[in-house]
Amino acid sequence: MHARITMGNVTMQTLEASHLRRWMMLCAAAMTQQHEYLTQLDAAIGDADHGTNMMRGFSSIESRLEGLPATARPSEVLLMAGTALMGSVGGASGPLWGVALRRAGKVLEGLEQVSLEAFAGALKLGLEAVTELGAAELGEKTMVDALEPAVRALLEAAARGDDLAEAFAAAHQAAEAGARNTAPMVARKGRASYLGDRAIGHQDPGAVSTVFIFAAFERAWLEA
């Protein structure tokens, strides 16, 4: 059952730590299932390890979830997840998702329940951490091209007052469209940038794994 905050006569859906835990577990499952595909995408324009990197990172999160006290708040789940990625991935995707989740976690500190608005805002700051660290702009054929539209979709959904299911469906779709759009791009960040025109025609692996992360969130909410 989904938690709600009642403000005046509006009942708002909220996210709790349990949702975020489930999110991380579904991410781990998705990366394990899709790692060969992601690595294959990375073989085309990178060094053939993105799947292994993401699988290793989210498995590390999964194995640390048990150690997290039952009372851990949403922020603590995100901080732990970010730290686990930083400590286990190594590849570009590790520190990027690491700072994103940690920044988002910091923003949410103290909260037991997180509104869509707060969550979208936290992810927006996570996105900022990504661009601060990696300096990628939109259109440079990176995970930012999936993450940015997904975060924007969440912010818009929050502004419209969508419910969480709608919001995360929209975010997932936006990420997917963003990842698809990376195919015709020339890369300007990450390993694919060395290839010049030869990267054209291939989707960016980090953008595709970002889609899986938003897809996992959608499912985490629906299955709750």
Next chain:
Amino acid sequence: MHARITMGNVTMQTLEASHLRRWMMLCAAAMTQQHEYLTQLDAAIGDADHGTNMMRGFSSIESRLEGLPATARPSEVLLMAGTALMGSVGGASGPLWGVALRRAGKVLEGLEQVSLEAFAGALKLGLEAVTELGAAELGEKTMVDALEPAVRALLEAAARGDDLAEAFAAAHQAAEAGARNTAPMVARKGRASYLGDRAIGHQDPGAVSTVFIFAAFERAWLEA
């Protein structure tokens, strides 16, 4: 025209330096033509260089022939050839044919014309030099398995009083049969000895190049 020595009422055919020069040139031509085949035989049970080795060795002889004075005797041709092989081949076949030709050359020192008997005797001592140096016995799958029957055929022909054409045809055939017989053998000398039973079914490359050497002699005489 062939040279002859008349002893009493018997007119004997003899070999001269020019024959031996022609022999060496025909050997060089044969090795150049057959080097891929020889190397292929060596690839099967050795290190894939016998053809290159023999071609290099006899080319070296060929290029030194010009430098040899027109008055050079048979022994000098053979000594030069043996030395050239020693100095240029390196592989097992180099020192073996090197000592063989040098020993034969030494035996013939002083002679302007060489009878079949003398030549067969000189080659017999050449064969002894080969077995002294390489310690190979008959049946150990080496060039000795072609050289020994060829030398024996020459000795027998000399004893029978055959003419040189017959004698060298017999030597050539004996070498050929000897080389063919190496196929079913297990090698006990040279690189093929490391292979054990795996050498079975392959002719020994050094035995096959020995056939070319006797074939060249036969032609050198016939074309004279």
Next chain:
Amino acid sequence: MKRFINASEDSVLETLAGFAACHADLVAVRLASKVATRREALTAGKVGLVSGGGFGHEPTHFGFIGVGALDAACVGTVFSSPSVAQILEAIQSADAGAGVLLIVKNYAGDVMNFKVAAQETAVPLEVVLVSDDCSITPQPGAQGRRGMGATVLIHKLAGAMAQSGASLTEVARVARKVSACSRSYGVALESCVTPNTGKRIFDVASDEIEVGVGIHGERGVRREKFAPAKDLVALMLEPILMELNLQPGASVLVLVNGLGATPLAELYLVFNEVKIILEARGVGIARSLVGSFLTSLDMAGTSITVLSMDEELLRLWDAPVCTPVLRWGM
């Protein structure tokens, strides 16, 4: 994948364990964290040198730990940067009170992990970003050039500077000078086989080569027809010489580096071609290094690095060094 490995996920640790046992006299390897340090205690007041990167580049990085070179290094998984935690541990281990120089190859993952670590440590740091691969045309705001052979030269030269007791600023100056004055270019005859997939990352036809490759097995900048060594060397050396703008009389250090599966004999032959070209231009080879120092798993290929030398760099190059890979003067 026919390689000398067991389960591919154990390769990194098993390799490091072998390295640790083989070089225990010089290097102390912590297998748990994949961080290694010099065997002997830190010299108080000496600037520390830390390098690191993915696995698959052996003998880089651990092979350059020792007197006159690195103090600590850390290694990630195959072609993946070490993590922030590992980098922090390496920094801590190398800090003898005079600060630490971080030697970072310009690859997104490495840069970001080292950046985050740099933000999280209290140890005074300088960072040198190695980006000597001139097969890449630099574009403003883009990822920029990859770090290649210059990394090895910085290990040695900045290492000698630190060993001489120089300050962090001075050690960093030397490292940056080497970085600025060197250029590299690589070509591959075959892709490497990555343990992640057990397959070659890309296929190169039997009459083709991949030009402008880095050290992570990724594709290069273009495909070309295979050609004799002299032509391949000219192809690599041309952009290097153009950028370094070497005049007759100039003096250089040449590193001919094998990428993993290239026999030493071929590297000498490549060096000979480099020498012929440089001599024709009146450029002198003051020092040289030929071997497989910064590899890309089992990639068949080679990279050439040229460093423009001066008196200071010559002196630092000749200074004693004692590591598993480089060892002279002591």
Next chain:
Amino acid sequence: MKRFINASEDSVLETLAGFAACHADLVAVRLASKVATRREALTAGKVGLVSGGGFGHEPTHFGFIGVGALDAACVGTVFSSPSVAQILEAIQSADAGAGVLLIVKNYAGDVMNFKVAAQETAVPLEVVLVSDDCSITPQPGAQGRRGMGATVLIHKLAGAMAQSGASLTEVARVARKVSACSRSYGVALESCVTPNTGKRIFDVASDEIEVGVGIHGERGVRREKFAPAKDLVALMLEPILMELNLQPGASVLVLVNGLGATPLAELYLVFNEVKIILEARGVGIARSLVGSFLTSLDMAGTSITVLSMDEELLRLWDAPVCTPVLRWGM
């Protein structure tokens, strides 16, 4: 044949020219005769050490010329012994009045060329025939075992003995002790490509390996299924240990040698497996050497050599050496 070469008939000389230019500080190479000597003048009264063999084994042979190792070496064409004339020149160059030790690997061509040369020189000689390959079952009167990694160890250990001023008899004694107390075994994942044909000498299926290979690219003693490194190492080490009959408490030197195209990382992993097996038997690894020292062109494969150590050999191993390949203590 995609290799870094020009015309294949020029490879040997071009490689040696590159080597000569790279190591001019230590080794003087005479390209015309393919004979090389130490850079510095002979020490009167020191026993000379001469080694030699075919090309394709780089860094053997020239890489071991220097203080505490060889005085001269000569190299033939690909996989072919040097000629008598070359050997004679090398002997002459290494003779400082105390005689010369010839280090000859037991291959028919090498043995015969060195034998003829030995008969033709007036320099007092000792000859050590290296035949450490225990993949071959010795049979009376047959060619016998091939020389492999022990050659490298003899270069170093007999070299140290000669450097110490020992007599020819003593130097030869050490060389023979090393030869007697060491065993090697090699396996190949792939055949090498010989420039003579531009092709692999033999083909190995993707799930097979060639067991018991030497260093001339010829087939091994049998074909086996490919297996994890630990099993391949056990396969190689078993016969070595059996023949050396090492008891718990024994002390050995281990050489893990790459055959040309095997990355260093894999050699360390192999060394780790050797260590695990030896430790389980209570055998201590006193010294080790991991790298590609005696190669077979671009063969993907490795050989393991184990030498049973004693005090004398330990002391000789640790003695200073300064060659392009081995360098320590000076």
